[in-house]
Amino acid sequence: MESKQNTLYIASLAKGLRLLRAFDEGNTELSLAELAQRSGLDKSATQRLANTLYMEGMLDKDPDTRRFRPSHAWLQLAYAYYWSxxxxxxxxxxxxxxxxxxxxxxxxxxxxxxxxxxxxxxxxxxxxxxxxxxxxxxxxxxxxxxxxxxxxxxxxxxxxxxxxxxxxxxxxxxxxxxxxxxxxxxxxxxxxxxxxxxxxxxxxxxxxxxxxxxxxxxxxxxxxxxxxxxxxxxxxxxxxxxxxxxxxxxxxxxxxxxxxxxxxxxxxx
Amino acid sequence: MESKQNTLYIASLAKGLRLLRAFDEGNTELSLAELAQRSGLDKSATQRLANTLYMEGMLDKDPDTRRFRPSHAWLQLAYAYYWSxxxxxxxxxxxxxxxxxxxxxxxxxxxxxxxxxxxxxxxxxxxxxxxxxxxxxxxxxxxxxxxxxxxxxxxxxxxxxxxxxxxxxxxxxxxxxxxxxxxxxxxxxxxxxxxxxxxxxxxxxxxxxxxxxxxxxxxxxxxxxxxxxxxxxxxxxxxxxxxxxxxxxxxxxxxxxxxxxxxxxxxxx
DNA sequence: TGACACCGTATCATAATATGATACATAAAA
DNA sequence: TTTTATGTATCATATTATGATACGGTGTCA
The missing domain is CATH 3.30.450.40 (GAF domain)
Known part of the structure; x- marks a missing residue:
């Protein structure tokens, strides 16, 4: 894959961030497939990354629709930003x-x-x-x-x-x-x-x-x-x-x- | 390392998130060493992860002190949260x-x-x-x-x-x-x-x-x-x-x- | 001034980790 | 019903991350 550069760049992390950035005012909740489409990653990668973000509390998941959403953790980051x-x-x-x-x-x-x-x-x-x-x-x-x-x-x-x-x-x-x-x-x-x-x-x-x-x-x-x-x-x-x-x-x-x-x-x- | 579970968990991504969470009201800007200490990761990992976050625009870096800070991207996430x-x-x-x-x-x-x-x-x-x-x-x-x-x-x-x-x-x-x-x-x-x-x-x-x-x-x-x-x-x-x-x-x-x-x-x- | 400690940066051989193709299950659409 | 799409799970492979190590710079203490 497009290794952005050299050995001090971790592609997996960058890909995870792309998932986060897939959400905006027009895309407030996304299914796995939509997430894959918007991030440009394949289904497997999206599955693993989204699951990781979910386990880490960075994404919420509707148990019925299985769609993902930004979690409260996103606001906590804003909180940290304000202090900085x-x-x-x-x-x-x-x-x-x-x-x-x-x-x-x-x-x-x-x-x-x-x-x-x-x-x-x-x-x-x-x-x-x-x-x-x-x-x-x-x-x-x-x-x-x-x-x-x-x-x-x-x-x-x-x-x-x-x-x-x-x-x-x-x-x-x-x-x-x-x-x-x-x-x-x-x-x-x-x-x-x-x-x-x-x-x-x-x-x-x-x-x-x-x-x-x-x-x-x-x-x-x-x-x-x-x-x-x-x-x-x-x-x-x-x-x-x-x-x-x-x-x-x-x-x-x-x-x-x-x-x-x-x-x-x-x-x- | 402590693989949180199975094959659908990407440790690198989770580690990157730990770096983000190292910032809070008491830790508004962190050096590489401090980042390593607060995240519990070794120096090399911290170096790579922080660099990746920097390249992706998730961290700012003071060119003189080389200390990292939350970037405006953290507020953009809050923006996405609000809509969701x-x-x-x-x-x-x-x-x-x-x-x-x-x-x-x-x-x-x-x-x-x-x-x-x-x-x-x-x-x-x-x-x-x-x-x-x-x-x-x-x-x-x-x-x-x-x-x-x-x-x-x-x-x-x-x-x-x-x-x-x-x-x-x-x-x-x-x-x-x-x-x-x-x-x-x-x-x-x-x-x-x-x-x-x-x-x-x-x-x-x-x-x-x-x-x-x-x-x-x-x-x-x-x-x-x-x-x-x-x-x-x-x-x-x-x-x-x-x-x-x-x-x-x-x-x-x-x-x-x-x-x-x-x-x-x-x-x- | 020199010795020391600390920090940020860079490199590299190794193996552990992520990969993505594939298959299955369930739900929605035809 | 069949068909299509989506979420979930598995696995062998090699790509990718690993972390020990080394180097250069800066500040600190004698």
């Missing part, structure tokens, strides 16, 4: 205050390669789409948070990112023109914040301010999503933005930049 | 409303073997310990949520649980006497809710109401934690409890009971 991320402890209390103050949903996003990951969400009111987005991974260029973060990196690197990083069309209103995205980011360089309309969801406006680290670069952003029905661009800049920036600045100074990086493939999901 | 858990989608919108209404922190907890797992948290105000508790796993008997859930199971099973399930002492005020815990749970059988004082944190009061499924049993609970400085038991019963119960009942009817169970060892952490 130095930014989380710093930011959460301030984000709580911000969310209470604004009365709108506030998110914390971090850069992860060419994507951003939502690390924490403080929901307020009836959130349009009430689903949690913790752990959601999106192309950085297509999000206000990603653009805010990119606005803090050196010009050359920034331009390279704008030219090469992935983009995805979520709604009819999603910007797919890189020139337009460049304008948006350059505007953010000047303004110190990024704002985008209807990129992810129709009638949704996102504002984000970068959380700047010691090196002057942002690795994260505070983001706020509001409805275009009740908010205008001007009103956001006037009422939300100042508080958003205060919060981001309050988090910034003591933040140890996050230097580690996994070299996983930049999967174009 | 039918209760989450049902409950979150109602919990948001409840949290806004109460102005206090609201949690969703699920039973997982003899422990409970916090699945979602809606923080309000300055939460005493602002840390997130999503994914935190606690002995069911030591929590208000666990007692609320246990109050809905048949008597025989309930008694067996009270006699055998694990207990842990978190504060000087934590109840370790099973007779007392039995009283607390039997009271919950009558009242329909559980309340506990200073079990996890000093001066913290927890109230929980069970979310009852089709089979009449609860697999989850809505929980609220407040400060004993500003709340008395009576005030909680008067002001918080009714809303808490309404919310739990609103979630209950349409909830498909969660039948799958991993057979992992009941680790006494």
């Amino acid at each position: 991320d130095p930014l989380v402890g710093q930011a959460i209390p301030k984000l709580i205050d911000l969310a209470q103050d604004l009365g709108e949903t506030v998110n914390l996003a971090e850069i992860s390669g060419d994507h951003i990951v939502y690390v924490s969400r403080l929901p307020c009111k009836r959130t349009y789409f009430a689903a949690t987005i913790i752990g959601r991974r999106l192309p950085a260029l297509s999000t206000s948070a990603g653009r805010a973060i990119l606005s803090t990196v050196p010009e050359a690197e920034r331009n390279a990112a704008i030219d090469t990083w992935p983009i995805r069309k979520f709604t009819p209103g999603t910007t797919t023109d890189r020139a337009q995205i460049r304008d948006s980011i350059e505007q953010a360089v000047v303004d110190g914040f990024a704002i985008s309309t209807g990129q992810m969801i129709l009638n949704e406006i996102g504002v984000a301010t970068p959380i700047i680290g010691h090196d002057g670069r942002a690795h994260a952003a505070v983001q706020c999503s509001v409805s275009a029905h009740t908010w205008s661009r001007e009103k956001i800049v006037q009422d939300i933005l100042p508080k958003l920036q205060d919060t981001a600045n309050a988090i910034s100074p003591s933040f140890q930049p996050y230097r580690g990086t996994a070299q996983g493939p930049s999967d174009p999901d | 858990d039918p209760l989450v989608g049902q409950a979150i919108p109602k919990l948001i409303d409840l949290a806004q209404d109460l102005g206090e922190t609201v949690n969703l907890a699920e039973i997982s073997g003899d422990h409970i797992v916090y699945v979602s948290r809606l923080p309000c105000k300055r939460t005493y310990f602002a840390a997130t508790i999503i994914g935190r796993r606690l002995p069911a008997l030591s929590t208000s949520a666990g007692r609320a859930i246990l109050s809905t199971v048949p008597e025989a099973e309930r008694n067996a649980a009270i006699d055998t399930w694990p207990i842990r002492k978190f504060t000087p005020g934590t109840t370790t006497d099973r007779a007392q815990i039995r009283d607390s749970i039997e009271q919950a059988v009558v009242d329909g809710f559980a309340i506990s004082t200073g079990q996890m944190i000093l001066n913290e009061i927890g109230v929980a109401t069970p979310i009852i499924g089709h089979d009449g049993r609860a697999h989850a609970a809505v929980q609220c934690s407040v400060s004993a400085h500003t709340w008395s038991r009576e005030k909680i019963v008067q002001d918080i409890l009714p809303k808490l119960q309404d919310t739990a009942n609103a979630i209950s009817p349409s909830f498909q009971p969660y039948r799958g169970t991993a057979q992992g060892p009941s680790d006494p952490d």
Whole structure:
């Protein structure tokens, strides 16, 4: 089989991880056959790996349908992650205050390669789409948070990112023109914040301010999503933005930049 | 080596998972040696497994200190979990409303073997310990949520649980006497809710109401934690409890009971 | 400065472990 | 009923993981 490399790579472990990754928002429970199909592994391998994950408590199994599901252990991993991320402890209390103050949903996003990951969400009111987005991974260029973060990196690197990083069309209103995205980011360089309309969801406006680290670069952003029905661009800049920036600045100074990086493939999901 | 069983158990995968589980609130970043020590694996195995996890993007690595950390992928797993858990989608919108209404922190907890797992948290105000508790796993008997859930199971099973399930002492005020815990749970059988004082944190009061499924049993609970400085038991019963119960009942009817169970060892952490 | 201990990294011959083809059983579809 | 698909179990083979060993770098104690 495709031995990824040399002797310090254990294929069995990697294959097991592929099974875990077979689950997502569209595939919440999978049969053995589906698991095999989605992971690209043959039936026998899938059988053994899934059984191992089951025995280790990483997968639940419905005794009737024999379908597999993510177990609570997946949340325990998130718990461990939270403690390991130095930014989380710093930011959460301030984000709580911000969310209470604004009365709108506030998110914390971090850069992860060419994507951003939502690390924490403080929901307020009836959130349009009430689903949690913790752990959601999106192309950085297509999000206000990603653009805010990119606005803090050196010009050359920034331009390279704008030219090469992935983009995805979520709604009819999603910007797919890189020139337009460049304008948006350059505007953010000047303004110190990024704002985008209807990129992810129709009638949704996102504002984000970068959380700047010691090196002057942002690795994260505070983001706020509001409805275009009740908010205008001007009103956001006037009422939300100042508080958003205060919060981001309050988090910034003591933040140890996050230097580690996994070299996983930049999967174009 | 200790082949857990037969031919449908892949030891390498299980060992890799042990590395992941080596990270927790007290061990947020680990060197290779520490990883080996905590997982109980020898240096070579740890080296290979950690390297594989790194290549697959499951671990980050600080290029200077060479220490490993949980990666963003751990949050992506949580994301997949949220979509797979039918209760989450049902409950979150109602919990948001409840949290806004109460102005206090609201949690969703699920039973997982003899422990409970916090699945979602809606923080309000300055939460005493602002840390997130999503994914935190606690002995069911030591929590208000666990007692609320246990109050809905048949008597025989309930008694067996009270006699055998694990207990842990978190504060000087934590109840370790099973007779007392039995009283607390039997009271919950009558009242329909559980309340506990200073079990996890000093001066913290927890109230929980069970979310009852089709089979009449609860697999989850809505929980609220407040400060004993500003709340008395009576005030909680008067002001918080009714809303808490309404919310739990609103979630209950349409909830498909969660039948799958991993057979992992009941680790006494 | 040198000696020592520790850690991360790399290599390699060996055998233990994972492999995947195959067969059986059960359940769903025709 | 027959047919198809899916979950489960078995087994001989060689591919794959193993772990002992060695090397280079770094920090610590004399």
